[in-house]
Amino acid sequence: DQQVKQNSPSLSVQEGRISILNCDYTNSMFDYFLWYKKYPAEGPTFLISISSIKDKNEDGRFTVFLNKSAKHLSLHIVPSQPGDSAVYFCAAPRGNMLTFGGGTRLMVKP
Amino acid sequence: GAGVSQSPSNKVTEKGKDVELRCDPISGHTALYWYRQSLGQGLEFLIYFQGNSAPDKSGLPSDRFSAERTGGSVSTLTIQRTQQEDSAVYLCASSFIVPPGHGGSGNTIYFGEGSWLTVV
Numbered sequence: 001d002q003q004v005k006q007n008s009p010s011l012s013v014q015e016g017r018i019s020i021l022n023c024d025y026t027n028s029m030f031d032y033f034l035w036y037k038k039y040p041a042e043g044p045t046f047l048i049s050i051s052s053i054k055d056k057n058e059d060g061r062f063t064v065f066l067n068k069s070a071k072h073l074s075l076h077i078v079p080s081q082p083g084d085s086a087v088y089f090c091a092a093p094r095g096n097m098l099t100f101g102g103g104t105r106l107m108v109k110p
Numbered sequence: 111g112a113g114v115s116q117s118p119s120n121k122v123t124e125k126g127k128d129v130e131l132r133c134d135p136i137s138g139h140t141a142l143y144w145y146r147q148s149l150g151q152g153l154e155f156l157i158y159f160q161g162n163s164a165p166d167k168s169g170l171p172s173d174r175f176s177a178e179r180t181g182g183s184v185s186t187l188t189i190q191r192t193q194q195e196d197s198a199v200y201l202c203a204s205s206f207i208v209p210p211g212h213g214g215s216g217n218t219i220y221f222g223e224g225s226w227l228t229v230v
Contacts, residue, residue, distance in 0.1 A: 097143060100145075
């Protein structure tokens with residue numbers, strides 16, 4: 001029962017362009033969403049979050065959009081930089097823990 | 111350092127052997143989580159400790175998996191009679207008393223670098 005899904009396992013973007021990472025969820029009770037970023041051989045680190053009372057949250061080059069009616073959120077990175085190359089996970093709190101999507105590997109080409 | 115510390119960073123073991131993975135959470139964090147990431151998969155919740163409360167073991171995949179947390183700090187995840195499908199990165203995380211979904215925010219959860227387990 002995968003309640004948070006990231007349907008694109010990988011994404012390749014040119015440096016300077018926009019990266020859009022997508023996430024869908026099935027549980028309408030989710031009211032908070034988070035994005036984590038993971039480099040190889042490192043643990044995930046928190047990137048940005050959004051509460052369900054908002055439809056947009058921006059932090060520098062990173063913006064998360066939430067469409068509650070579609071149960072969809074997206075992370076926009078603009079402009080993309082080679083250092084952004086990593087695996088990105090969306091997550092939602094459920095009970096005592098976070099439930100994560102399967103991740104999207106972003107590759108930003110110089 | 112001041113982050114979540116895990117050991118060993120890499121472990122290769124033979125099928126059928128037992129392994130222990132250790133996690134030192136950030137000082138002052140009362141919540142501790144174990145997750146694992148299998149090859150090509152997302153992060154799978156295993157177990158959650160909060161203070162002196164009974165742990166939430168709902169994510170443990172089988173009775174070969176167990177975990178304990180001594181003195182409210184260090185945690186050990188034990189896998190008995192390892193199988194090849196146990197090969198994964200085992201990630202420990204810790205947070206302040208309020209986990210996300212209970213008024214907390216995601217930036218209070220800190221992950222360690224993980225213990226890479228390979229069962230041959």
